[in-house]
Amino acid sequence: MQKSIIASILWVILFMLAPVNLIASDIGIDFFHGSYKEAIEKAKDENKIVFIDFITEWCGPCRIMDRDVFSKKEVGEIFNQSFVSIKLDAESDMYMPLAKEFKVKSYPTYIFVDPNTKQIVHRSGSRQSVHDFLLTGLQASSTEYNSVKLLERYDRGDRSREFLEQYVLYLKINNYSKKLSVGFEEYMALPGVDLTDKTAWIVFSKKNRGIDNELFQEVVKNQKKYRSLFGDELNEKLESEFGLILQRAAHACLYDASKDNSQKYKDAVKLVGEYNFQNKEFVMDHAHAIYLIGQRKFDEMHELIMGILADDSYSFDQKNKFSWFANYARKVDNDIDYLNKLVIYMRYFAYNADDKTDVRAHYNYAKLLEEILLQSDIEKDIFFTKMPSFGDKTYSLRPKDLKRKPKK
Numbered sequence: 351m352q353k354s355i356i357a358s359i360l361w362v363i364l365f366m367l368a369p370v371n372l373i374a375s376d377i378g379i380d381f382f383h384g385s386y387k388e389a390i391e392k393a394k395d396e397n398k399i400v401f402i403d404f405i406t407e408w409c410g411p412c413r414i415m416d417r418d419v420f421s422k423k424e425v426g427e428i429f430n431q432s433f434v435s436i437k438l439d440a441e442s443d444m445y446m447p448l449a450k451e452f453k454v455k456s457y458p459t460y461i462f463v464d465p466n467t468k469q470i471v472h473r474s475g476s477r478q479s480v481h482d483f484l485l486t487g488l489q490a491s492s493t494e495y496n497s498v499k500l501l502e503r504y505d506r507g508d509r510s511r512e513f514l515e516q517y518v519l520y521l522k523i524n525n526y527s528k529k530l531s532v533g534f535e536e537y538m539a540l541p542g543v544d545l546t547d548k549t550a551w552i553v554f555s556k557k558n559r560g561i562d563n564e565l566f567q568e569v570v571k572n573q574k575k576y577r578s579l580f581g582d583e584l585n586e587k588l589e590s591e592f593g594l595i596l597q598r599a600a601h602a603c604l605y606d607a608s609k610d611n612s613q614k615y616k617d618a619v620k621l622v623g624e625y626n627f628q629n630k631e632f633v634m635d636h637a638h639a640i641y642l643i644g645q646r647k648f649d650e651m652h653e654l655i656m657g658i659l660a661d662d663s664y665s666f667d668q669k670n671k672f673s674w675f676a677n678y679a680r681k682v683d684n685d686i687d688y689l690n691k692l693v694i695y696m697r698y699f700a701y702n703a704d705d706k707t708d709v710r711a712h713y714n715y716a717k718l719l720e721e722i723l724l725q726s727d728i729e730k731d732i733f734f735t736k737m738p739s740f741g742d743k744t745y746s747l748r749p750k751d752l753k754r755k756p757k758k
Contacts, residue, residue: 378421379429382436386448393434393465399491400463401433404440404449408753409457411477419483428484432491433462462490472496474524482523489520504533511540515549522553530557538565545569551580555587559594566591570625588627596622596637603644604681615641632658632668643678643688652691659698666702673699676714679721686725693718 382389386402393400403420405412419425429435440449440457452461452470462472472490474497489495495516504517514537521530534553537543545551545565554565561567569576569584576584599618602611622634635654642651659669672695682688693715700715 377423378426379435380426381420382434384436386436386438386445389434389436390463390465390468396434398432398434398465399471400465401429401435401487401490402452402461402463403435403437404445404452404454404457404459404461405437406439406441406457406755408755410752412458413749413752414477415458415483419478419480422480425480425483425487428487428491432487434465460486460490462496471498476525478523485519486523489516495520509536509540511537511543514540518553519549522557527557534558545576546579551583555580555583559591561591561595570627573627585628589629589633592622592625592627592630593633593637596634597640600637600640600644603641604678605644607644607646612645629668632664636671639672639675640678643675643682646682646685648685648687648691655691655695659695666704670699670703670711673711673714676718679718684721684725686722689718689722689725693722 381403382392384392386400389400392398403412403415438445438448440446440454440459452459454461456475458477459475460473461470462474463469464471472486474486474490478486489497489500493499497520500513500517500520503513514533518530518533518537521533530553534550534557537553538550543550545554545568554569558565561570569587573584573588595618596615599611599615603615619634619638622630635658639651639654642648642654655672655675658664658672675692676696679685679689679692696711696715696718699711703711
């Protein structure tokens with residue numbers, strides 16, 4: 351089960367940094383369809399670990415992992431080699447006791463079990479990228495870097511560079527924010543470690559939040575250096591941090607357009623305006639459009655957005671960030687003036703989306719057309735204004751067989 355695990359983990363770390371275009375394949379994880387007891391026996395016979403994907407009938411992220419991660423050839427190559435994989439419904443009568451024994455409280459949860467001792471050797475969970483899930487599998491199959499060993503070694507005081515590297519990556523993948531904050535600080539304090547270190551950059555770029563810290567200021571002052579090392583990842587980091595400051599202030603005005611919130615937004619604009627970074631104008635315009643919705647200045651918002659949509663210097667992915675403005679309709683009580691402008695943007699996204707199988711653009715457009723028609727001066731007895739007499743009563747992207755989360 352070891353199988354040159356150190357080399358494999360280092361390969362994944364490098365892989366995580368490389369831009370890749372993974373293509374869906376039929377050769378993904380080969381899930382075993384027998385019982386858990388049979389999976390244990392099979393793993394013993396094949397000298398493998400048991401990988402349990404704990405799911406529920408209402409878990410949306412579980413389905414996303416099935417579609418976007420478990421189906422990948424790269425994932426299947428690692429998991430089929432090292433694990434007997436099985437899906438268990440944590441709320442079924444048969445496996446609820448096992449889920450409780452393993453303290454499964456969220457979904458999906460990934461439990462890796464030694465078939466000989468029936469003890470957990472690695473615990474992980476949540477929606478993960480292909481890159482992160484590959485590292486999850488490699489750490490789980492390692493006798494040195496599985497989660498049980500990582501936590502034990504940390505508690506014993508191991509602060510070696512090789513150990514802390516794997517420890518902070520594990521915490522990063524599994525969103526252990528408090529422990530990650532401490533562990534990352536310890537890792538960065540090691541001799542020879544700075545943000546040019548690949549692991550340090552991964553954690554910093556994805557999890558280290560805020561602009562009022564030395565690491566972020568170091569990056570801002572030396573953008574040319576870090577862009578040469580990490581390319582678009584630097585741009586994404588800067589846009590994410592500065593955009594977050596602006597959007598939090600702008601969103602506050604959606605709920606309460608008081609003078610205090612308006613001033614806080616203006617203060618955020620002034621703060622971000624003092625920095626220089628790529629795509630600064632777009633980041634600030636996007637937040638300003640949100641602010642204008644809160645101020646009910648729809649004409650000004652419309653002029654701003656239409657100018658961006660007509661500007662070929664912006665990519666479609668950038669422009670598509672305005673598709674989320676469909677979610678703000680309720681914040682303005684479905685104001686018909688707002689909806690009449692919004693539908694123009696949603697039509698643009700529906701017409702121009704590169705991926706025509708992405709249904710969200712078409713859903714937003716159709717949903718808006720429906721709402722506008724319902725508010726128009728059409729005859730009240732026309733069929734469109736009546737609730738459907740059969741079939742689904744609402745228009746939704748939710749899969750029919752994905753159940754609702756039970757209320758407790």
